[in-house]
Amino acid sequence: MSSVTPPPDTGWLPEETGRLLGFGRAFPHPLGGAAWLRTDGTPDLHAPVQTWITARMAHVYSLAHLLGVPGADTLADTALAGLTGVLHDDRHGGWHPSVAADGVPATGKSCYDHAFVVLAAASGTLAHRPGARRLLTEALGTLTGRFWEPEHRMFADEWDTRWQRLDDYRGLNANMHAVEAMLAAYDATGQRECLDRALAITERTTGWGRAHGWRLPEHYDAGWRPLLDYHRDRPRDPFKPFGATVGHALEWSRLILHLEATLGTAAPDWLSPAAEALFHQAVADGWAVDGAPGFVYTTDWDGTPVVRERMHWVAAEALAAAAALHRRTGERDCAEWFDTWSAYVREHFLDREQGSWWHELDTANRPAASTWPGKPDLYHAVQATLIPRAPLTPGLAAACAMGAVR
Structure with missing residues (x-):
């Protein structure tokens, strides 16, 4: 095994945190919540107000307030008000996926969105933002009461607006963010069942990973049977792409280590080896496999790249996973x-003229927008700096x- 070494060079990260937080300050939307940000950081007021983006901005600026960033408290409160206001379904409960510029909400209820509302409310609670604890109680109750399937030990994915029809699709992405939400909710509430759910989801996920060479199936039917050909004809779908998603393996690797550390002496001994296996397979499949630096987005089940564009969030999760795994193992x-x-991100993803990170690069590491136009939020990049x-x-x-953030 590799020898123990000093920690990675994180000296550039504090300044980058501040640069990112400065970029996002224009997010408030006149309707309430967070606007989709354009490449230059100006809000696109014609785009819908998204629950997931609003929740992410509430989370990020709650962190910023805790770090002592001036004005971050007001921005966090603005985003949280969007979650208790325009994006909340006052008639049926829960949260709309989005609200259009004309004020009309989109239909349906998504586990992905609700997981981010829990994360935002938990961070807001720990930042002592007004109304955040009440929001957390409601959001956690809705997420676990509506989406949790105890017989499968996983969260379902999508309901209709009135909570009358549950879609047959099941997805790992929403469950990954539910694990993140459960860990945050545990920090804010001390409720042990949050950890129990996070561990149950992680145990099932690592089982599927082990069975598929540590390339995680993302899509499932109502009985949680993997759908390995799902969206083979739509490989660039922004939320449900075909194949194994390299960045999610890296993200799962890190979340597993957070879960293990939180469980302490009660942590099962398979957690750390699973995190290492996911990390190393993702690096082998994804990093610079087509002759240029950068992570490909998705691969087929034999590791062949499918979507080769470089997404900023994948690089962000790579940084976070490498740092977490080094903290856990000390390996060189x-x-x-x-x-x-770090060198790759600073050379290619950082937009030093307009701010933030390019959200997508093409295979030659030039700015692109085939999947993600603009720079809609700060979540992945800010977390990669923290x-x-x-x-x-x-x-x-x-x-x-x-x-404790140095």
Whole structure:
């Protein structure tokens, strides 16, 4: 095994945190909540107000407030007000996926959205934002009461607006963010069932990973049987692409380590090996496999790249996973990967003229927008600048509150 080395070089991260937070300050939408941000950081007021983006901005600026960033409290409160206001379904409960510029809400109820509302409310609670604890109680109750399937130990994916019809599709992406939400909710509430659910989901997920060579199936039927050909004809779908998603394996790797650290002596011994397996398979499949630096987006089940564009969130999760795995194991290759990917991000993803990170690059590492136009939110990039400076447990909001982010 690799020898123990000093931590990765994180010296550039504090300044980058501040640069990112400065870029996002124009997000408030006149309807309430967070606008989709264009490439230059101006709000696109013609685009719908999205629950997931609003929740992410509430989370990010709650963290910023805990870090002492001036004005972040007002921005966090603005985003949280969008979640209790325009995006909340006052008639049927829960949250609309989005609200159009004319004020008309989109139909349906999504586990993905509700998981982010829990995350936002938990971070807001730890940042002592007004109304956040009440929001957390409602959001956690809705997520677990409406979406949790105890017989499968997983969250379902999509209901209709009135909570009368549950779609047959099941997805791993929403469950990954539900694990993140459960960990944050545990930090904010101390409720043990949050950890129990996070562990149950992780156990099932790693089982599927082990059965498929650590390439995680993303899509499932109502009985949680993998649908390996799902969207083969739509490989660039922004939320449900075909195949294995390299960035999600990296993200799962990190979340598993956070869960293990939070469980402490009660953690099962398979967690850390699963995190390492997911990390190393993702790196082998995804990093610079087509002759240029960068992570491909998705692969087929034999590791062949499918969508080769480079997404900023994948690079962000790579940084966070490498730092977390180095903190857990002390192994040299994790520090070396972090430093390699740091140099790549700074050279290719950072937009030093307009701010933030390019959200997508083409295969030659030039700015592109085939999947993600603009720079809609800060969640992945800001977390990539904070996680390498934080302990594995507690989560980011709690760590910021106790001054543990260095």
